[in-house]
Amino acid sequence: MHVYRYEENPVVAPKDVTPHRSDFEVIGAFNAGVAKFKDEIIMVLRIAERPISVDPNIVKAPIYNPTRNELEIFDFRLDDTDYDFSDPRVIRKKGDASGFTYLTSLSYLRIARSQDGHHFEIDDKPFVYPSNELETFGVEDPRVTQIGDTYYVYFSAVSPVGVGESLVSTKDFKSHEHHGMIFAPENKDVLIFPEKVNGKYYAIHRPVPKSIGRPEMWIAESTNLKHWGNHKFLLGLRQDEWDNARMGGGAVPIKTDKGWLELYHGASHDHRYCMGAVLLDLNDPTKVIARSNHPILEPEADYEVEGFFGNVVFSCGAIVEGDVVKMYYGVADTSMACAELSLSEILESLIYI
Amino acid sequence: MHVYRYEENPVVAPKDVTPHRSDFEVIGAFNAGVAKFKDEIIMVLRIAERPISVDPNIVKAPIYNPTRNELEIFDFRLDDTDYDFSDPRVIRKKGDASGFTYLTSLSYLRIARSQDGHHFEIDDKPFVYPSNELETFGVEDPRVTQIGDTYYVYFSAVSPVGVGESLVSTKDFKSHEHHGMIFAPENKDVLIFPEKVNGKYYAIHRPVPKSIGRPEMWIAESTNLKHWGNHKFLLGLRQDEWDNARMGGGAVPIKTDKGWLELYHGASHDHRYCMGAVLLDLNDPTKVIARSNHPILEPEADYEVEGFFGNVVFSCGAIVEGDVVKMYYGVADTSMACAELSLSEILESLIYI
Numbered sequence: 001m002h003v004y005r006y007e008e009n010p011v012v013a014p015k016d017v018t019p020h021r022s023d024f025e026v027i028g029a030f031n032a033g034v035a036k037f038k039d040e041i042i043m044v045l046r047i048a049e050r051p052i053s054v055d056p057n058i059v060k061a062p063i064y065n066p067t068r069n070e071l072e073i074f075d076f077r078l079d080d081t082d083y084d085f086s087d088p089r090v091i092r093k094k095g096d097a098s099g100f101t102y103l104t105s106l107s108y109l110r111i112a113r114s115q116d117g118h119h120f121e122i123d124d125k126p127f128v129y130p131s132n133e134l135e136t137f138g139v140e141d142p143r144v145t146q147i148g149d150t151y152y153v154y155f156s157a158v159s160p161v162g163v164g165e166s167l168v169s170t171k172d173f174k175s176h177e178h179h180g181m182i183f184a185p186e187n188k189d190v191l192i193f194p195e196k197v198n199g200k201y202y203a204i205h206r207p208v209p210k211s212i213g214r215p216e217m218w219i220a221e222s223t224n225l226k227h228w229g230n231h232k233f234l235l236g237l238r239q240d241e242w243d244n245a246r247m248g249g250g251a252v253p254i255k256t257d258k259g260w261l262e263l264y265h266g267a268s269h270d271h272r273y274c275m276g277a278v279l280l281d282l283n284d285p286t287k288v289i290a291r292s293n294h295p296i297l298e299p300e301a302d303y304e305v306e307g308f309f310g311n312v313v314f315s316c317g318a319i320v321e322g323d324v325v326k327m328y329y330g331v332a333d334t335s336m337a338c339a340e341l342s343l344s345e346i347l348e349s350l351i352y353i
Numbered sequence: 354m355h356v357y358r359y360e361e362n363p364v365v366a367p368k369d370v371t372p373h374r375s376d377f378e379v380i381g382a383f384n385a386g387v388a389k390f391k392d393e394i395i396m397v398l399r400i401a402e403r404p405i406s407v408d409p410n411i412v413k414a415p416i417y418n419p420t421r422n423e424l425e426i427f428d429f430r431l432d433d434t435d436y437d438f439s440d441p442r443v444i445r446k447k448g449d450a451s452g453f454t455y456l457t458s459l460s461y462l463r464i465a466r467s468q469d470g471h472h473f474e475i476d477d478k479p480f481v482y483p484s485n486e487l488e489t490f491g492v493e494d495p496r497v498t499q500i501g502d503t504y505y506v507y508f509s510a511v512s513p514v515g516v517g518e519s520l521v522s523t524k525d526f527k528s529h530e531h532h533g534m535i536f537a538p539e540n541k542d543v544l545i546f547p548e549k550v551n552g553k554y555y556a557i558h559r560p561v562p563k564s565i566g567r568p569e570m571w572i573a574e575s576t577n578l579k580h581w582g583n584h585k586f587l588l589g590l591r592q593d594e595w596d597n598a599r600m601g602g603g604a605v606p607i608k609t610d611k612g613w614l615e616l617y618h619g620a621s622h623d624h625r626y627c628m629g630a631v632l633l634d635l636n637d638p639t640k641v642i643a644r645s646n647h648p649i650l651e652p653e654a655d656y657e658v659e660g661f662f663g664n665v666v667f668s669c670g671a672i673v674e675g676d677v678v679k680m681y682y683g684v685a686d687t688s689m690a691c692a693e694l695s696l697s698e699i700l701e702s703l704i705y706i
Contacts, residue, residue, distance in 0.1 A: 002521035099564035133586065162566030180583035184571055186562035187537065209539035210563040211452035213515030218537055230533035233486065233514045255441045 001349060003294050008118045010335035011328075017047060017110070017122055021071075024049040024062075027105055029122075030330035031142035032112070034317035035151055041319060042141045042173055043112040043120060043328065043336065044127065048160055050105040055207065056140035059103035061091055064130035074102065089309070098170060101160075106130070107138035109155060109265065111173050117326060117338065127176070128168055134159050134181055135166070135211050143251050143316050145192040151224060156188040157181060165205065167226065179226050186210075186277050189217075189248025191262065192225065194255070201225055202263060202285050204234065215246035217264065217288050230290050232286045235278055236265070241274060242295055245269045251318040251327065253280070258347055260285050263296070263327060269319065273312040274298045274327040275329065277346050290350035297327070297339060307332025354649050354702060356692050361471045361655050362695040363688030364681075370400055370475055371611035372465070377402040377415075380458055381661060382475075385465070386497035387516055392588035394672060395526055396465040396473060396689065397480065397495045405457040408456065408622055414444055416490065420581070424461050437582075448563035454513075459483070460491035464526050470679060470691065480529070487512050487534055488519070494631055496604050505578060509533035509541040510534060518543040518558065520579065532579050539563075542570075542601025542617065545578065547608070554578055555638050557587065557615060559601035567654065568599035573638050585639050588617070588631055595648055596629060598622045604671040604680065606633070611700055613638050616649070616680060616693060618667050626665040627651045628682065630699050631668065643703035650680065650692060651658070660664065660685025 013272035016028040028048035035042045051060040051073050061074045078085055083101070084092040090100035109128035112120040113175025128139055137158040145152045149152050153176065157166040168176040182203075183190055202221040208215045217235040220228040237244050243266020251263040260280040267273045274295035282286035299311045315329035325341045367379040381401030388395045404413040405425050423586025428441045431438055436454070437445040441590035445617040462481035465473040481492055490511040498505045503522050506529065510519040524527040535556075536543055542559035554575040561568045570588040590597050596619020604616040613633040620626045627648035634640035654666045668682035678694045 044403050098566070101565075158565075161589070162560060162562040162564060163368065163564060164584060181585070182582045184540065184558065184573065185566050186539075186559045186564060201601060205489040205537065207515060207538045208563045209515040210561045211455075211516060211539060212511075216514065221471070221578050221584075224576070224580075227575050227577075227582035229535045229575075229580035231517060232534070232538040271499065272641070281630065 001294075001341065003297060003344060005301060005337065005339045006118055009301065010108055010331060011121050011338055012043065012045065012112055012122065013119060013335040016158075017045075018124070018128055019049050020045070020047075020108070021049075023052055023352045025052050027239050028107070028334055030334055030336055031141045031314055031316050032328060032330065032336050033142040033153060034319055034328045035146055035172055036319060037151070039115065041117045041274055042113045042144070043114070044144055045110050045112055045122070045336065046107050046140050046142060046330075047110045047126070048105040048107045049227040059085055059091060059104060061104060062106040063102070064106070064135060066131070066133045066136065071106070072149060076102075083180040084238075086272075103158070105138075105256055107140045107158075109142050109153070109308055118231050128153065128155070129285050131178065134161070134164065136160065139166070141188060141250060141316055142150050143191055145194050147194060147225075152180065152192055154192065163188060163208075182226060182228055183220075186202075189250075189265075191252055193251035193253050193260065198283060203228060204249040204253070214258065215248065217247060217249060234286065235267075235288055235291070242266055242268055242274050242298075244274070245271075250275060252266040253285070253318040254318065254325070254343070256284075256347060258282075261347065263315055263318060263325075266295075271309075271311065272299065275313055275315055277350060279347070279350055288353060292346075293350055293351050294349070295348070296341060296346055297329070299331070301331075301337070303335060303337060307334035309333035313337075339342065354647075354694065354698060356650060356694055358690065358692045359471055362486070362654065363684060364471060364691055364692040365396065365398065365465055365475065366688040369473075369483060370398075371477070372402050373400075374402075374460070376405055376572055381460070381687055383687055383689055384494045384667055384669050385681060385683065385689050386495040386506060387563050387681045388497040389672060390504070390526055392466045394470045395497070396467070397497055398462050398463050398475070398689065399493055399495060399508075399683070400463045400464055401458045412438055412444060412457060414457060415459040416455070417459070417488060419486045419489065424459070424638070425448060427689070431457075434510075438451045442446055445550065446525065451643055456490050456511070458491075459492045460511075462492060462495050462506070473495050480526065481506065481508070481545035487517065489513065492519070494541065496544055497604060499545050500547060500578075505545055507535065507543050507545065508627055515539055516541060535579060535581055536573075537571055538697055542603075542618075544602035544605055545605050546613065550635060556581060557602040557606070568601065570600060570602060576630040587639065588641055590619075590680050592666055595625070595651075597623055598624075603628060603668040606638070607671065607673055607678070607696070608635070609696065611635075612642050614696075614700065616668055616671060616678075619648075622664075625652065626667050628666055628668055628680070632700070632701060632703055641706060645651060645699075645702055646704050647702070650682070650704070652684070653699065654684075654690070656688060656690060658685045662686035667689075695705070
């Protein structure tokens with residue numbers, strides 16, 4: 001696979017972003033959804049910020065309070081034996097069966113704009129900020145689907161009661177309307193198709209069940225984009241392959257002559273995230289036609305291998321122009337990069353089932 | 354709380370049910386949804402059957418094969434060290450992070466009919482039997498909502514890819530139409546309201562998230578009963594109470610002057626299941642008005658305390674006639690019982706929030 005990584009990579013990094021509060025620092029500008037808007041390429045960035053801690057013995061957890069409509073910041077002493085601080089991303093109460101109890105950073109969505117797709121200017125203010133009780137720990141990993149002149153932006157909504165997927169829409173990337181949570185916990189990595197297929201909207205999604213089942217790709221249908229049903233299992237993990245631990249949709253599905261092309265992420269048990277591709281039937285996207293045996297992109301560049309959470313390439317969106325797929329992708333849970341791939345080469349690399 | 358348990362309890366027990374295959378035995382006839390149909394009370398029973406094993410060293414796992422449209426039965430030797438057989442309900446592959454790998458029984462839905470609500474006749478054949486790849490381990494815990502002359506029957510669909518909630522509809526309790534999975538894994542204990550509220554259908558549901566969040570009650574809306582969205586958190590567990598470990602909706606919500614009354618189940622950490630009550634706003638059922646501090650029904654009778662999985666009362670439906678709530682409920686994951694309670698007494702027992 002020929003991959004042309006931009007010389008400017010990372011195209012956006014935390015240092016390029018002004019924190020939204022003076023007592024915070026930006027630790028991530030990554031996993032952006034992308035869209036074409038007028039003559040610009042828009043990135044809807046996930047910005048992760050954490051409260052600056054002047055005392056090295058204190059870890060802070062920012063939590064949005066929907067009643068007071070403001071952030072609260074809780075302090076935890078590193079020597080507090082009730083909590084586990086071994087993962088810098090989270091604070092876990094000992095004995096808590098959950099994966100985490102608090103997050104050490106707050107993520108929200110912010111717009112970056114570019115004329116050439118290489119150089120971006122970042123808006124001063126947040127675009128989507130936590131606004132309800134299902135978003136108290138932040139909003140993460142946005143994707144953008146354009147349908148007509150409306151852009152649907154959807155993202156993981158994180159709170160103590162679970163991680164689900166919520167939806168807003170915008171026509172101008174300034175204001176937005178909130179449509180609530182469209183996929184109940186635990187779910188993320190939703191990708192809404194850019195047009196109806198046989199009269200129905202479709203979305204790929206990624207449940208994370210507890211009792212039985214694994215983090216794999218499902219597909220659902222809708223008539224109005226807000227209510228979803230007829231959930232079907234779509235694509236599963238492969239033992240002994242690069243996508244053997246967890247997987248989920250990446251970019252908005254790309255319509256081609258051969259079928260709907262979905263660029264998805266897969267991770268191995270040692271948490272190495274790569275991008276792969278799967279082809280779905282043009283008239284029935286619940287049917288898998290073909291799949292890549294090998295990743296189309298692997299973490300290799302230094303900005304992909306090293307960072308807050310290294311060895312991660314994670315695309316939430318791509319721009320297709322002719323045969324060129326401009327795949328934007330988060331690197332190392334830190335920054336944004338872009339690589340160009342050939343659409344026909346991706347399609348030819350797939351193994352038909 | 355005054356509780357009148359029927360003298361006939363259990364009103365249906367496994368011994369009353371002929372297995373659907375001569376090589377199977379019925380081990381459960383429980384957790385039935387109920388409805389009034391013409392002049393009858395209908396129970397949609399969950400029937401659990403297991404393949405008869407003549408060799409005490411062999412445990413069998415029945416699995417529906419959707420391609421061949423038939424059951425397959427897998428044999429496991431009790432001395433196979435790759436598997437854990439300590440829970441008689443499941444077979445767990447050692448090292449499998451899931452709660453289970455196979456089930457030792459197959460559940461499906463079967464109709465019982467009664468003129469008086471005390472004495473039931475059970476249909477000869479299954480009503481809803483596993484029929485697709487999301488039901489290969491069986492269908493469980495049905496509820497029934499009547500809207501007009503259509504009865505919506507929905508249930509947990511269990512398979513290796515997860516446990517979700519699927520929907521069928523019937524007008525005659527003989528044939529049914531399948532509408533697919535309406536709540537993606539992991540989800541169960543769905544309760545569809547019997548009428549629209551302010552132009553929308555509502556359903557209580559019970560996600561089981563993995564990373565963060567607990568088995569608690571949520572609520573969603575729909576315009577067509579098949580597609581659901583605007584998921585909101587509804588009601589949570591209470592520390593140090595009888596409902597501190599897991600909870601979920603029970604009976605179809607009952608419309609009263611005071612609000613929508615939901616009879617729900619709660620379980621403690623030692624797996625004792627009781628029934629409680631919660632009152633939701635009549636015009637906005639996403640709002641909780643009041644809740645019972647104490648259970649309205651606890652496992653006390655011998656058929657509730659002892660059985661396949663003892664200390665369980667678990668209602669999936671009730672018939673309301675005037676002030677009388679005829680609450681049908683599964684006992685000990687084995688049989689069906691019924692108890693009559695006073696609607697006004699339940700309402701008066703609630704603590705307003």
